[in-house]
Amino acid sequence: MAQDDSIITAALLVIGDEILSGRTKDKNIGTIAEHLTAIGIRLREVRVVADVEDEIVAAVNELRARSTYLFTTGGIGPTHDDITADAIAKAFGVSIDVDPRALALLQPHYEKRGMTLTPPRLRMARIPDGAELIANSVSIAPGFMIGNVIVMAGVPLVMQAMLTAVTARLKTGRKMHSMSLGVDRPEGDIAETFSAHQAAFPNVSMGSYPSFGDGRFRTELVLRSTDEIELQTAFEQLKLKLSQL
Numbered sequence: 001m002a003q004d005d006s007i008i009t010a011a012l013l014v015i016g017d018e019i020l021s022g023r024t025k026d027k028n029i030g031t032i033a034e035h036l037t038a039i040g041i042r043l044r045e046v047r048v049v050a051d052v053e054d055e056i057v058a059a060v061n062e063l064r065a066r067s068t069y070l071f072t073t074g075g076i077g078p079t080h081d082d083i084t085a086d087a088i089a090k091a092f093g094v095s096i097d098v099d100p101r102a103l104a105l106l107q108p109h110y111e112k113r114g115m116t117l118t119p120p121r122l123r124m125a126r127i128p129d130g131a132e133l134i135a136n137s138v139s140i141a142p143g144f145m146i147g148n149v150i151v152m153a154g155v156p157l158v159m160q161a162m163l164t165a166v167t168a169r170l171k172t173g174r175k176m177h178s179m180s181l182g183v184d185r186p187e188g189d190i191a192e193t194f195s196a197h198q199a200a201f202p203n204v205s206m207g208s209y210p211s212f213g214d215g216r217f218r219t220e221l222v223l224r225s226t227d228e229i230e231l232q233t234a235f236e237q238l239k240l241k242l243s244q245l
Helices: 017-021 028-039 053-066 084-092 100-112 119-125 156-167 187-200 228-243
Strands: 009-015 042-049 069-073 096-098 126-128 132-134 143-146 149-152 177-183 205-213 216-225
Touching: 009 028, 009 053, 028 042, 028 069, 028 156, 042 053, 053 069, 053 084, 084 096, 084 126, 084 143, 084 149, 096 100, 100 119, 100 126, 100 132, 119 126, 126 143, 132 149, 132 156, 143 156, 149 156, 177 228, 187 205, 187 216, 187 228, 216 228
Parallel strands: 009 042, 009 069, 069 149
Antiparallel strands: 096 126, 132 143, 143 149, 177 216, 205 216
16 A cells, blocks of 8 residues: 555445345445545545446446546346446456466365356456455455455445455545534534634535434534644644633
8 A cells, every 4th residue: 555645536436236225235335435534535425326236337438537546346246136246347448257376265165165166156356357356254255456446346345355455456635534513503503613614724625414302402513634733733723712602
């Protein structure tokens, strides 16, 4: 993992009819966002698409063109609707077939368990030409990386294993630091002061997150910056300004 002073960005493409139908509740977006933030990659966009090849291809080509990295989850299993690998190959204009490296992982894995490497299971060894494999320490069948696209499983535990495995290959930028300030007042009471404070510190990202509980309004103010000194200054000055309201 190489650090870069420039901003490293990412997009995430979540693939699957089950996500769009509500049958499966996505658990990967938050995990990926948190991980990327921690290593200095800024997740800029998340998109969900159905299991439709042309839609996947279009989304892949659009998102990979405007981000340093594009991560995808879902659609690399053994069933007929697992079409992500084929769509990625089509997006890059390369062929796809059973990869000897992936086969060498899958064959002994199934033999050891007394299981046959059936055609559906063999689908998980189909990798676009020119892609690098991403290790899967949970269930062996690999993900892959081609160009700036990282293709991972949709099952959360497997996705996490692949995300960990690919991290060392990624360029990372300066880490984003954050500080939070809780205020026992509704947003409307502090909005003007908070907006003026944002204008005074344009390089510090500021967000307001209201909540209501125990019969009272509460607002959490979150400040983020790659510059820890400026972040601390902005935080302390905001705290002072709010105390004077």
